[in-house]
Amino acid sequence: MTAATAIRHLLDVDEWSLNDIQHLLEIAETLRGWSDPAALRSLLRGAVVVTLFYENSTRTRVSFELAAKTLGADVVNISASASSVTKGETIRDTVNTLDALGANIIVMRHEHSGAPNTAARWSKSSIINAGDGWRAHPSQALLDLLTLQSIFGSVAGKKIVIAGDIVHSRVARSNIYTLTTAGAEVILCGPPTMLPKTFAAAYPDRKVSVTFSIEEALARADAVMALRIQKERMTGGALPSLREYRQYFGLTADRMQAYAHLPILHPGPMNEGVELDPEVAHGAQSYVEHQVANGPFVRMAILLWAARKDDALLNMVRLANTTGGAEA
Ligand code: CP
Numbered sequence: 001m002t003a004a005t006a007i008r009h010l011l012d013v014d015e016w017s018l019n020d021i022q023h024l025l026e027i028a029e030t031l032r033g034w035s036d037p038a039a040l041r042s043l044l045r046g047a048v049v050v051t052l053f054y055e056n057s058t059r060t061r062v063s064f065e066l067a068a069k070t071l072g073a074d075v076v077n078i079s080a081s082a083s084s085v086t087k088g089e090t091i092r093d094t095v096n097t098l099d100a101l102g103a104n105i106i107v108m109r110h111e112h113s114g115a116p117n118t119a120a121r122w123s124k125s126s127i128i129n130a131g132d133g134w135r136a137h138p139s140q141a142l143l144d145l146l147t148l149q150s151i152f153g154s155v156a157g158k159k160i161v162i163a164g165d166i167v168h169s170r171v172a173r174s175n176i177y178t179l180t181t182a183g184a185e186v187i188l189c190g191p192p193t194m195l196p197k198t199f200a201a202a203y204p205d206r207k208v209s210v211t212f213s214i215e216e217a218l219a220r221a222d223a224v225m226a227l228r229i230q231k232e233r234m235t236g237g238a239l240p241s242l243r244e245y246r247q248y249f250g251l252t253a254d255r256m257q258a259y260a261h262l263p264i265l266h267p268g269p270m271n272e273g274v275e276l277d278p279e280v281a282h283g284a285q286s287y288v289e290h291q292v293a294n295g296p297f298v299r300m301a302i303l304l305w306a307a308r309k310d311d312a313l314l315n316m317v318r319l320a321n322t323t324g325g326a327e328a
Pocket of ligand 1: 056057058059060061131140267268269
């Protein structure tokens, strides 16, 4: 995490230690247990949170907006396609303009890896990376870890399979970091065009391995996370067809009969019938809706951390516990 006096940006979760990650998840768990909405609304009252999205989103944008409103912030949503970005405005111009208009926190998604770092260079607001290119999706990885910890207690020693288009996935990169930092072993699985055999070599000090066999991966797994097959990659020749991907790598209803005990996660949006069948996506072993439901708590925790109000929340909880106030 950034130094005590600096603006707090969350650009990539790989800047965080295990203590930082667990502190953030403790805040999220505390928020989940808190039952005094009026007290929460005092925490970011007067703050302005801007969601600045250059790429489409359902879960991330809505849950950051809900998180900010629950904490009492004023929220402004900007879609780049409806802003002066279309007239040639640069990232520097955009964040300088938002700063001048009173923004305190800018939650930013961009199709280019590193764009939030460019914003942070020029911004007086905290920049929160809501997903950039192929590089990082910190809030997704944090909510995935919260979900897995709610299943297992701790992920230490657990084998987590991440299956799909790994090489193009910011979710995979951020999850590899958070999961292995928390002590899990990550098994990556996908076709060689989406998962080079040498990919694990990028993580020499971490428990990361590669397999091209979904059966081998599932046989070793304690949980499995399917990733979206990005249909736009099809034109690049990465896959012969989506039907073949489903046959060789999909979490199909038939294949998963032998693995009905395995928790299944997916960051969304899902291509049902490709990386997993609808019966699996919405079945008893699916934790997809738990992931979505954890999103606002993790994003509230991130906003409080960025505004340096994370300790204020914990103090509020301690006071409530000693005076018999709201449960946390
Ligand atoms: N998981 C995720 O980032 O979903 P959205 O694109 O809907 O935000």
